[in-house]
Amino acid sequence: MSSGKNYKKVAYYPGCALEGTAQAYDRSTKEVGKALGLELEEVKNWNCCGAMEVKNIDPKIQTYLSSRVMSIAANEMGHDVVMAPCNGCYHNLKKAEYDLQNDQESRKVVDRISTKAGHDTYQAGQVETIHALDWIRDEIGEEGLRERTKGALKGLKVANYYGCMYTRPRHIFPEKDQGEGSESTLTPHFMDDLLAAAGAENVDFPLKTACCGGAHTLSDSDTSTLLVTNILKAAEASGAEVIATECPTCHSGLEMHQIRAEKNFGYKSNVKIVYFTQLLGLALGLKPKAVGLHENISNSTDLLREKGIA
Amino acid sequence: MENVGTRLADLPDNFDASQKAGLMLEAGEQVLEFWNSAKGFEPTQSRKEGFRLLALHRQGAKGDPSFNACRETCRELVYHFNLVTMEPDHADTEKRVEMMRLVAMHLYLFVNGKMQVEGLGEFCCSSRGIRQEAG
Numbered sequence: 001m002s003s004g005k006n007y008k009k010v011a012y013y014p015g016c017a018l019e020g021t022a023q024a025y026d027r028s029t030k031e032v033g034k035a036l037g038l039e040l041e042e043v044k045n046w047n048c049c050g051a052m053e054v055k056n057i058d059p060k061i062q063t064y065l066s067s068r069v070m071s072i073a074a075n076e077m078g079h080d081v082v083m084a085p086c087n088g089c090y091h092n093l094k095k096a097e098y099d100l101q102n103d104q105e106s107r108k109v110v111d112r113i114s115t116k117a118g119h120d121t122y123q124a125g126q127v128e129t130i131h132a133l134d135w136i137r138d139e140i141g142e143e144g145l146r147e148r149t150k151g152a153l154k155g156l157k158v159a160n161y162y163g164c165m166y167t168r169p170r171h172i173f174p175e176k177d178q179g180e181g182s183e184s185t186l187t188p189h190f191m192d193d194l195l196a197a198a199g200a201e202n203v204d205f206p207l208k209t210a211c212c213g214g215a216h217t218l219s220d221s222d223t224s225t226l227l228v229t230n231i232l233k234a235a236e237a238s239g240a241e242v243i244a245t246e247c248p249t250c251h252s253g254l255e256m257h258q259i260r261a262e263k264n265f266g267y268k269s270n271v272k273i274v275y276f277t278q279l280l281g282l283a284l285g286l287k288p289k290a291v292g293l294h295e296n297i298s299n300s301t302d303l304l305r306e307k308g309i310a
Numbered sequence: 311m312e313n314v315g316t317r318l319a320d321l322p323d324n325f326d327a328s329q330k331a332g333l334m335l336e337a338g339e340q341v342l343e344f345w346n347s348a349k350g351f352e353p354t355q356s357r358k359e360g361f362r363l364l365a366l367h368r369q370g371a372k373g374d375p376s377f378n379a380c381r382e383t384c385r386e387l388v389y390h391f392n393l394v395t396m397e398p399d400h401a402d403t404e405k406r407v408e409m410m411r412l413v414a415m416h417l418y419l420f421v422n423g424k425m426q427v428e429g430l431g432e433f434c435c436s437s438r439g440i441r442q443e444a445g
Contacts (some may be wrong), residue, residue, distance in 0.1 A: 028425055164379060205412050206386040211379045211420055223423035230419055234412040237405070 023247030024292030
């Protein structure tokens with residue numbers, strides 16, 4: 001649910017994945033923003049959000065790392081909204097916000113390290129962290145998208161896959177589950193809403209928040225491959241031609257394990273994996289290259305051409 | 311535990327949709343029984359919202375927030391059970407049975423994976439450091 005803040009110009013925190021494996025997500029997010037008249041100002045000299053590695057060693061260091069990003073946005077750039085398209089970054093900034101609001105020890109650690117590092121200590125509530133889904137849904141809205149896209153995704157059957165970090169754990173997302181207009185942690189729908197507004201046909205997909213085994217993709221690849229294979233099967237059984245993603249970890253996991261599923265388990269699936277921002281960009285009339293369609297491992301170009309979308 | 315996966319992969323042809331749904335719900339309960347027993351709990355016989363599966367999930371998540379990674383999966387399983395058994399003659403019943411099978415299969419794969427590598431789902435769902443005690 002919108003906080004009532006203006007999202008027309010927000011601080012942009014791409015995080016490391018969007019500079020690496022998920023360049024297409026970064027590119028398409030920026031291009032969609034431009035096409036919609038929204039402005040992104042990248043957080044200066046940003047650092048890692050703490051991801052999973054730091055958090056597993058010392059969660060308070062992760063809280064500090066995420067707080068530094070928010071401190072720069074608020075205290076050095078004057079922003080009160082940070083938009084993070086990566087589910088991991090979004091999750092970690094939200095978690096840091098929660099910890100700083102509720103845990104005295106976290107506040108002490110963050111203050112100590114911030115002072116040592118020579119920047120203002122982030123105070124809980126200085127910024128609101130939002131996801132790219134909130135950004136577009138709250139600033140442009142479904143009606144706004146409908147007018148701009150004129151049903152361009154018509155005929156495309158989409159399974160919307162949100163992954164795990166966008167909704168869990170519930171307590172770090174106090175704005176969710178607030179009734180009409182707010183996002184649901186049980187059955188998230190913001191991506192469904194946006195793509196439907198652009199004309200897509202969303203299928204009933206019961207595994208939209210199911211674990212893809214992302215964190216164990218290297219240490220226990222077979223478990224991850226089996227989990228992803230089942231997600232791909234469910235998407236296909238639900239009639240989807242495309243899985244829309246909003247998390248770089250999920251996206252690369254689905255792409256990698258789609259290949260591995262065929263190689264190691266003999267399961268071939270034809271469902272394509274595309275960032276939701278790429279689909280929205282195409283619906284807004286952007287060229288496939290502009291939204292980085294060529295940068296995906298999963299080749300959706302032929303399908304989207306056939307449908308008259310790309 | 312592997313037997314559950316095999317049974318889900320190969321549902322009996324001579325069962326009708328409601329019988330298949332019952333079998334899959336039972337398979338889900340068995341998966342959670344394995345998990346709860348491994349955690350040292352006597353698997354509960356109680357029900358939550360009318361379903362033992364949901365009570366078993368709640369029991370299994372006690373002290374282990376990462377187990378909430380399959381909370382929605384359990385609820386989807388119950389939802390599909392209701393769809394299939396309350397509207398057995400619906401045009402989509404066959405599809406609903408297949409979706410329920412894939413949801414049950416996810417529960418099996420996730421819990422089976424988590425019993426081998428406990429950290430599965432840790433990063434995403436618990437928001438708690440695995441070495442928190444060291445800090």
